[in-house]
Amino acid sequence: MLDTSAAIHPENASHRTQSHTGVQLGNITHIKELDQALLLVGSHFNLAITSVDAGVVRLKTYRGQAPNWNTTPAIIAAEGRTPQSITWTETDVQVSVTIGKTRLEISRITGAISIRNEAHPTVEMVSLQRNREAIGDYTAFISLAEDDHIYGLGEKTGFLDKRGERYTMWNSDVYAPHVPEMEALYQSIPFLTVLNQGRSYGLFLDNPGKTVFDMRTYANSAMLQTWTGEFDLYWIEGPTLKEVIVRYGDLTGRMPLPPKWALGYHQSRYSYMDEKEVLELAHNFREKEIPCDVIHLDIHYMNGYRVFTFDENRFPNPERMMEELRSLGFHIVPIVDPGVKKDPMYAVYMEGVDGDFYCKTAEGDIYTGPVWPGESAFPDFTESRVREWWQEKQRFYTDLGIDGIWNDMNEPAIFNETKTMDVNVIHGNEGDRKTHGEVHNLYGMCMSQASYEGLKALLDGKRPFVLTRAGYSGIQRYAAVWTGDNRSFWEHMSMAMPMVLNLGMSGVPFAGPDIGGFAHHTSGELLARWTQMGVFFPYVRNHSAIDTLRQEPWSFGEEIEQICQQYIGLRYQWMPYLYHWFYEASKTGLPVMRPLVLEYPHDPQVYNLCDQFLVGDSVIIAPIYRPNTEWRSVYLPEGEWVDYWSGERYAGKQHIHVHAPLAKLPMYVRAGAIWLEGPIRQHAEEIAADEHVTASVYVQGAGTSSTLEWYEDDGLTFAYEQGQWNKMLIQVTESERDITITSKYTNYGYEPKRTSLNFRLLGISAVPTGVAGAGDQVPLEQLAAQTTGWAYDTARGVLVVKLQENSAGHELSITL
Numbered sequence: 001m002l003d004t005s006a007a008i009h010p011e012n013a014s015h016r017t018q019s020h021t022g023v024q025l026g027n028i029t030h031i032k033e034l035d036q037a038l039l040l041v042g043s044h045f046n047l048a049i050t051s052v053d054a055g056v057v058r059l060k061t062y063r064g065q066a067p068n069w070n071t072t073p074a075i076i077a078a079e080g081r082t083p084q085s086i087t088w089t090e091t092d093v094q095v096s097v098t099i100g101k102t103r104l105e106i107s108r109i110t111g112a113i114s115i116r117n118e119a120h121p122t123v124e125m126v127s128l129q130r131n132r133e134a135i136g137d138y139t140a141f142i143s144l145a146e147d148d149h150i151y152g153l154g155e156k157t158g159f160l161d162k163r164g165e166r167y168t169m170w171n172s173d174v175y176a177p178h179v180p181e182m183e184a185l186y187q188s189i190p191f192l193t194v195l196n197q198g199r200s201y202g203l204f205l206d207n208p209g210k211t212v213f214d215m216r217t218y219a220n221s222a223m224l225q226t227w228t229g230e231f232d233l234y235w236i237e238g239p240t241l242k243e244v245i246v247r248y249g250d251l252t253g254r255m256p257l258p259p260k261w262a263l264g265y266h267q268s269r270y271s272y273m274d275e276k277e278v279l280e281l282a283h284n285f286r287e288k289e290i291p292c293d294v295i296h297l298d299i300h301y302m303n304g305y306r307v308f309t310f311d312e313n314r315f316p317n318p319e320r321m322m323e324e325l326r327s328l329g330f331h332i333v334p335i336v337d338p339g340v341k342k343d344p345m346y347a348v349y350m351e352g353v354d355g356d357f358y359c360k361t362a363e364g365d366i367y368t369g370p371v372w373p374g375e376s377a378f379p380d381f382t383e384s385r386v387r388e389w390w391q392e393k394q395r396f397y398t399d400l401g402i403d404g405i406w407n408d409m410n411e412p413a414i415f416n417e418t419k420t421m422d423v424n425v426i427h428g429n430e431g432d433r434k435t436h437g438e439v440h441n442l443y444g445m446c447m448s449q450a451s452y453e454g455l456k457a458l459l460d461g462k463r464p465f466v467l468t469r470a471g472y473s474g475i476q477r478y479a480a481v482w483t484g485d486n487r488s489f490w491e492h493m494s495m496a497m498p499m500v501l502n503l504g505m506s507g508v509p510f511a512g513p514d515i516g517g518f519a520h521h522t523s524g525e526l527l528a529r530w531t532q533m534g535v536f537f538p539y540v541r542n543h544s545a546i547d548t549l550r551q552e553p554w555s556f557g558e559e560i561e562q563i564c565q566q567y568i569g570l571r572y573q574w575m576p577y578l579y580h581w582f583y584e585a586s587k588t589g590l591p592v593m594r595p596l597v598l599e600y601p602h603d604p605q606v607y608n609l610c611d612q613f614l615v616g617d618s619v620i621i622a623p624i625y626r627p628n629t630e631w632r633s634v635y636l637p638e639g640e641w642v643d644y645w646s647g648e649r650y651a652g653k654q655h656i657h658v659h660a661p662l663a664k665l666p667m668y669v670r671a672g673a674i675w676l677e678g679p680i681r682q683h684a685e686e687i688a689a690d691e692h693v694t695a696s697v698y699v700q701g702a703g704t705s706s707t708l709e710w711y712e713d714d715g716l717t718f719a720y721e722q723g724q725w726n727k728m729l730i731q732v733t734e735s736e737r738d739i740t741i742t743s744k745y746t747n748y749g750y751e752p753k754r755t756s757l758n759f760r761l762l763g764i765s766a767v768p769t770g771v772a773g774a775g776d777q778v779p780l781e782q783l784a785a786q787t788t789g790w791a792y793d794t795a796r797g798v799l800v801v802k803l804q805e806n807s808a809g810h811e812l813s814i815t816l
């Protein structure tokens, strides 16, 4: 990007918004059925239609005799899919296709395709055309109603609703600020959902080359364009937003349950320069009692930036360092970039040469390009034999007790004019050779796949953690995503909300930005506000660039340190609740961090609301994201909402004006919610002095009931796959005279380490006349010393009950 007015020189103007002069499907000359698909043979290209699963229809252009139904690695092989049968009729002007309750109508004259289903907004693909000049360049126009809203599309700048935006899917290393006109960032997820008055459908354009989604240029339509390959579109039925996301997850897979330590706080810096600095950092956290699970090692740990090495001067004894860190309860996550330094004296490089593992030019030479280590070669991760090599290479780290890897620069980023690999480089792609231009967006995901599978094979039953910058649809199966090189700008703090919310709506629940901002210099105030917000994101890492002001939690004096400590502590207290929602995400694909529109899709106030968000389905977090600001407006949707700090109750469907001095993050819990917390720990595996879980019940009034089926397991291994997990059903029923609470295990496969299970009932206005099943009433201050009993906190209107952990469950009856 030119950074002077020369950027807008008339000769630099792009003509991309001009109308397209492609050819339509053309006259459909022939219709045939083949392998449960319907093939429409047009005069310019052909279209195949098939049912992938109930609620998922695939439309794919093709040339030649028959379509190639191969998919990209985005789509998982899955058992239990139930493709629906296809019936069709034709007239001179139209082909009508019925798949389940869905009807497709294809005009034989214009090629327009409509997908109708009573439960859904109709999809009108008014045109699908192929550009005459560039082979494989398809353009489709989808009509949009005035009140259609668009979500998803992965990691993009801008606000929540993507209507009115234009994006390119081309994984890009964008060091320039992530401003709204940046059409491409590191991830490419060509999947969107359209919401119209609460009803929704999804479109997934499975093409890992460059694609464009333009919801801006044409007033009443969205343009979807591919630059290479075929137009391979999945229409995904709703009718709710949640159902679309669940179905998209059925297609592209789900996040495996991460280890709990990966949900903890991560501290990073480009770079912690040597062993001494890393150990000091670790001790600082423990001495200051700021919880932390992970320290990241950026590129300086390596010998000349050669992957799978340590710099012997900076890190003379990694074994010893790892042992000390382990004893303090830290995990180390080292950075591993794809570029392998071209150096015949470097064994890893030569292994790749000998094994024929690197990407090559069409003429068969190893392709190289400059990255941190200088001229480097790039493993061809589209090939399983190359991934296997890379998997085995992870042993270098796992032998040291490392169980997490940070994959960066995997767009791949290359320090050249185009910022990436030559598009004419050839990928083996398991025998189906492709140019880099055709599969560019897969590179990062295939690399993370190799890292994840390698760690998994080597970790002896422990769950791996992989963090990635680049990815494509399906990346959730292998890695968490951080949103790359943001800056220490207030604007980037607030943009992180819609960015990560839309990642969540695109199948990627485990994501977060560099807290405090990566480039530029943070301030104490920005760090405090960003940490408050960031600890409620799914992924929590503070990371900053070389030469920027330090931004560890203690870098700006005591007040800021205390705020960071308090909120990082909350992250750990909330771990049982967060972990429960991670489990839900691993099962359903629905995000942990949710935009309000996901829960309240009929409420027009929330269509583009993205300066507040939900954790799970019942806690609203409303950060302050401007400097010198102590007040903000918060929208509370339908229901009743309880101020987390004061217990004050508010009716929903209103904006409230909230005071939030620096130490306060506005938080609201939905009345009726059951929400869980445990003790503060210094790291996820630490056994706390007071091992308990407290279920907070936000009472909501007579005649109501609420439930939570709470999941837990060891948080560390895959033993849950062998049944070592628990689900506890907590049920609350409220009447005029009493409240009953029952808790019982519906699955008991894992023995929890806690000694007590507590209940807190918030919103009880007077001392209950009796609490059956809870032992004796004691003064509040004495409850901690009791094994069972109950106390009433008059000042806050909270009933606290302490019970012993017990696999048989509990029954409480509170007489009001």
Ligand code: GLC
Residues within 6 Å of the ligand: 269, 270, 298, 299, 335, 408, 409, 469, 484, 485, 518, 543, 545
């Ligand atoms: C890239 C990464 C950043 C990292 C730096 C050095 O800019 O995005 O997180 O610190 O490279 O490795």
